[in-house]
Amino acid sequence: MKTKLFLAVVTLGAVTFFTSCNKVPVGDIDLANAAVDSAKAVDAEHYAPEAFTALQDTLNAALQLVEEQKSKMFGNYTVVKEKLAYVASQASVVKEQAVVRKAEMKTESDTLFAELKSLIDENKTLISKAPKGKEGKAALEAIQAEISEIETTVNDATVLYNSENYFATVDKLKVAKEKAISIKEELSNAISKTKK
Amino acid sequence: MQNNKRFLLLLFFLCFLFTACGFIFYSFWPRPPVSLINKARETISEIKSVKSDVYCADIYKLALENYEKAMFLWKAENKKFAFSRSFDSVTYYSQLAIEKGNMAKNRSLELSTGLKWYLRNQIDSVKGQKDFFHAIFYRLPLPESIQRQNTKGFLLLHEAEIAYDNKKYKLSEEKLVSAKESISYTYSYAFNLLNDYFLNSQQWQDMARATIEKSYKKKCTAIVVDKFSRSCYVYSAGKLKYSFIVELGPNWMADKRMKGDKATPEGFYKVTKKIAKPNTRYHKALLINYPNDKDLEQFNRAKQQKIIPENAHIGNLIEIHGHGNQGADWTNGCVALKNEDMDIVYRESIVGTPVTIVGSLKPINEILLMPEME
Numbered sequence: 001m002k003t004k005l006f007l008a009v010v011t012l013g014a015v016t017f018f019t020s021c022n023k024v025p026v027g028d029i030d031l032a033n034a035a036v037d038s039a040k041a042v043d044a045e046h047y048a049p050e051a052f053t054a055l056q057d058t059l060n061a062a063l064q065l066v067e068e069q070k071s072k073m074f075g076n077y078t079v080v081k082e083k084l085a086y087v088a089s090q091a092s093v094v095k096e097q098a099v100v101r102k103a104e105m106k107t108e109s110d111t112l113f114a115e116l117k118s119l120i121d122e123n124k125t126l127i128s129k130a131p132k133g134k135e136g137k138a139a140l141e142a143i144q145a146e147i148s149e150i151e152t153t154v155n156d157a158t159v160l161y162n163s164e165n166y167f168a169t170v171d172k173l174k175v176a177k178e179k180a181i182s183i184k185e186e187l188s189n190a191i192s193k194t195k196k
Numbered sequence: 197m198q199n200n201k202r203f204l205l206l207l208f209f210l211c212f213l214f215t216a217c218g219f220i221f222y223s224f225w226p227r228p229p230v231s232l233i234n235k236a237r238e239t240i241s242e243i244k245s246v247k248s249d250v251y252c253a254d255i256y257k258l259a260l261e262n263y264e265k266a267m268f269l270w271k272a273e274n275k276k277f278a279f280s281r282s283f284d285s286v287t288y289y290s291q292l293a294i295e296k297g298n299m300a301k302n303r304s305l306e307l308s309t310g311l312k313w314y315l316r317n318q319i320d321s322v323k324g325q326k327d328f329f330h331a332i333f334y335r336l337p338l339p340e341s342i343q344r345q346n347t348k349g350f351l352l353l354h355e356a357e358i359a360y361d362n363k364k365y366k367l368s369e370e371k372l373v374s375a376k377e378s379i380s381y382t383y384s385y386a387f388n389l390l391n392d393y394f395l396n397s398q399q400w401q402d403m404a405r406a407t408i409e410k411s412y413k414k415k416c417t418a419i420v421v422d423k424f425s426r427s428c429y430v431y432s433a434g435k436l437k438y439s440f441i442v443e444l445g446p447n448w449m450a451d452k453r454m455k456g457d458k459a460t461p462e463g464f465y466k467v468t469k470k471i472a473k474p475n476t477r478y479h480k481a482l483l484i485n486y487p488n489d490k491d492l493e494q495f496n497r498a499k500q501q502k503i504i505p506e507n508a509h510i511g512n513l514i515e516i517h518g519h520g521n522q523g524a525d526w527t528n529g530c531v532a533l534k535n536e537d538m539d540i541v542y543r544e545s546i547v548g549t550p551v552t553i554v555g556s557l558k559p560i561n562e563i564l565l566m567p568e569m570e
Binding site for chain 1: 222344355
């Protein structure tokens with residue numbers, strides 16, 4: 001009887017020993033994957049690229065560690081759980097970073113759109129004030145063509161803006177703004193020249 | 197006592213069995229190539245950081261696929277009973293992933309360095325073309341579509357530069373290709389226009405030379421207008437005395453054919469009348485004898501050939517006058533000078549002063565070699 005009891009205790013102990021640390025943290029893995037996906041959903045790949053790549057790397061390393069532990073005789077998932085928890089928490093940080101950066105870029109795009117609109121309007125007003133001589137408008141026509149092209153660029157930028165590609169929008173608008181400023185200077189100089 | 201002894205023996209036997217089994221299990225337990233897979237993962241991460249997915253997407257894809265395959269096989273093996281697991285294929289695909297990854301890394305570094313160098317040169321070259329365009333062709337009467345195409349090219353060029361500065365070399369390359377396409381198109385259009393314009397180059401130089409010789413021989417004042425360089429030269433006894441900047445009609449590249457074409461005529465003329473205020477709106481003016489006999493002949497021929505409308509008028513009242521310096525070619529075909537300059541030209545001229553208007557005093561090759569033009 002004593003022997004049977006002993007054997008039962010030993011077996012139970014062995015089973016507990018083998019199974020206690022051997023559970024794959026499926027819930028933690030799902031949580032970490034979902035967290036990374038949620039960061040991806042807010043375009044973290046574009047708006048926080050370095051942080052997102054690091055996050056993805058950490059997740060990959062954690063998933064690899066899961067398999068490593070699975071391959072072991074006595075898998076221990078304590079470190080894996082820590083890593084997955086870190087991924088989940090870091091994903092929120094990356095997500096926040098991306099959201100902030102995206103909002104910044106959106107605001108910058110909005111500002112540039114407004115600035116360009118005002119610059120284009122200003123340039124159009126300046127064109128009407130610019131010296132035309134008798135009736136020739138050749139030089140002004142060239143400038144008008146440039147303004148038209150800037151307007152086309154603004155339209156292209158609007159398409160990019162609507163598809164939430166704010167980096168490309170800002171790049172396009174910055175270039176157009178610079179050109180609009182140079183036209184404004186050119187026109188202002190021509191006008192001031194005739195006023196002298 | 198006997199029972200205790202038997203119990204201890206059993207305990208000892210169980211411990212021994214357990215240890216022996218553990219040892220056998222441990223010895224024969226299949227081990228995955230962890231360090232190799234780790235290295236494969238690190239390689240994939242590394243090649244992404246050098247933008248292999250952009251520069252050599254095909255090799256990058258292969259490396260990634262092999263890594264994913266290794267991971268997939270590892271997972272599959274882990275699902276099997278421990279002693280029936282085999283990690284050979286995992287090792288194989290991990291090694292392949294590392295191999296392809298290293299290949300992708302080297303190729304990306306090579307390509308990005310090469311592309312960076314290529315882009316810098318190309319951007320500088322297109323910028324040079326842009327400067328050239330502005331210096332030589334800026335004042336050519338180009339159609340609106342060409343002007344817009346040109347502006348578009350420059351905007352794209354600037355975008356290419358921004359992408360280059362942000363180390364987005366592939367994007368920069370894309371923008372540069374579009375920029376070059378637009379700029380080259382406008383450049384060749386303008387170049388052809390210029391080539392056509394300079395067809396009479398030799399004749400213009402001969403005309404100018406003849407006028408200067410006349411001034412020298414007759415010890416008189418002569419005026420030569422160079423339309424391309426927007427210059428008016430005043431010679432006295434064959435020597436250059438003054439040179440002024442002028443403005444012309446918007447269609448200055450054409451030789452005047454008829455009234456309203458806003459072209460400045462080319463040919464030998466002379467001052468027929470000196471006009472001062474209040475008889476002119478343009479400060480002071482020198483009326484020239486446009487149309488001369490040659491102009492009339494050309495006009496009639498063009499009418500016969502139906503190049504110009506039947507009811508076209510040849511036009512008249514072509515003058516050298518003031519009110520210039522407006523920063524544009526604005527006249528109806530006249531030559532406009534700054535009022536101060538016009539005072540001098542007016543003072544130096546008399547009725548009969550020869551006025552020769554030519555397309556250019558310099559041949560096209562000299563023009564194209566000029567680094568800058570006013």
